[in-house]
Amino acid sequence: MQPGGELGGYLIEAVEREDASVAVLRAHEPHDGRTVTLHVAGEPPGALATVRFLERAHRLGTVEHPNLLGVYDICTLDGRAVAVAEAPSGTRLDELLSRGPMSQTPSVKLARQVASAVDALEEAGAAPPPLTPERIWVDAGGDAHLDGLDAHLGVTPPAASSSASIARLLASMTRDPCDDLELVITRAVEGAYLSAGQLAEELQRVEATRARHRRDTVLTITLCATLVLIIVLLVTLT
DSSP states (O other): OOTTOEETTEEEEEEEEEOSSEEEEEEEETTTTEEEEEEEESSOTTSHHHHHHHHHHHHHTTOOOTTBOOEEEEEEETTEEEEEEEOOOSEEHHHHHTTOOBOHHHHHHHHHHHHHHHHHHHHTTOOOOOOOGGGEEEOTTSOEEEOOOOGGGGTOOOSSOHHHHHHHHHHHHBSSOOHHHHHHHHHHHTTOOSSHHHHHHHHHHHHHHHHHHHHHHHHHHHHHHHHHHHHHHHHHHO
8 A cells, every 4th residue: 555556446646644543545536537535444344443433434424514524435445444535635734833833813713613623523423533733634725624534533532622632732833822812722621611612612702802803903093093194284284
């Protein structure tokens, strides 16, 4: 399973990540001409971990969300259990963060979208994957796409709450967060939010308040500048 190889008719283009439980391959499907990701279970099709992984893949296949990579098919290819999923576009978040943390507006947008995707997973009864930058892709429009498949979850669920995990991710990728955002992050890590959906709503509120403050500041500056101009004109005329 290396670039240039083939698996069940799919042409392997790249290995996205690989460990003992799963290999994630970017591959080309000759018949449809589309690029997909192949999540190949590390254990044989009958193994308990593989069965759980495929059950999870079936469940994810029922979830449709704009910030969640979709699952197209679950099958056996060359004797291996495989979930065929949507190929992400854009750049992986860990690659973006290697250039340094982001300003608050784009980082909160990404965190809010990830929280919304996680909320959809949890409503479908599927535990979210480890919320690490390696599993999040950012497209050209600045939107997040979460890879919800993870073979590890067939055995052990994540220890931290999804809200706390998202908050830690947000803290790691935000440069100079405002006081309101720091408070939300702290509360999320402490377990104040019962769901990722609640955290998403709170992040939206923080950004709306921040945008309103910016508009008020611009309006105040504009009014002051106008007043100064009027005074200057009056002095000139007199």
